């Protein structure tokens with residue numbers, strides 16, 4: 001096994017985060033794609049509590065949970081592309097909005113995907129959550145500094161959010177999600193546009209067309 005190995009599923013937004021952090025930092029690693037319908041001994045032994053991907057195995061030691069994995073990567077390889085800001089208050093902000101993304105953005109999107117009534121109410125909630133995130137972008141940095149939370153370069157929060165740049169259009173195009181408009185969330189639209197152009201993100205995130213096939217096969221309402 002390589003010194004750095006990622007147990008992964010390509011369509012998982014959580015896997016995408018770990019992969020993107022590794023690529024941003026230029027860390028040599030091996031991907032071990034997992035079948036969640038038939039979990040490997042390695043996955044079960046590496047993440048015995050949740051039995052979920054992603055898991056990062058570094059020098060034989062497993063680290064689970066995407067947020068914890070990206071923190072770990074940033075701490076172990078601090079010299080290239082630091083992801084979290086130096087300032088403790090700004091670090092707290094990155095952690096706060098990461099928690100918001102996982103608790104509010106992900107949950108409202110997942111609820112929309114599971115809804116049996118067309119999901120209009122939860123779609124509205126999703127848009128409101130995106131608008132709160134838009135406010136965070138304005139609060140944490142000026143547009144002149146660059147499109148990302150990290151200004152010109154991707155930061156921790158950008159890594160957390162990047163998978164949504166493919167997930168949202170995928171769910172929009174397959175399941176009819178109404179995303180926040182460019183008028184409602186101009187900075188968020190620019191951020192997603194910049195993610196689509198970023199070389200590491202291009203390598204870490206799937207093509208929207210491929211993701212759409214996955215969403216169609218696994219989530220589309222019959």
Ligand SMILES: N[C@@H](CCC(=O)N[C@@H](CS)C(=O)NCC(=O)O)C(=O)O
Nearest residue numbers: 012014036051052053054065066067
């Ligand atoms: N909070 C976890 C979520 C990871 C997660 O939900 N992984 C899913 C795939 S997207 C999984 O492994 N599911 C397998 C299962 O639930 O049995 C993280 O951030 O890493």
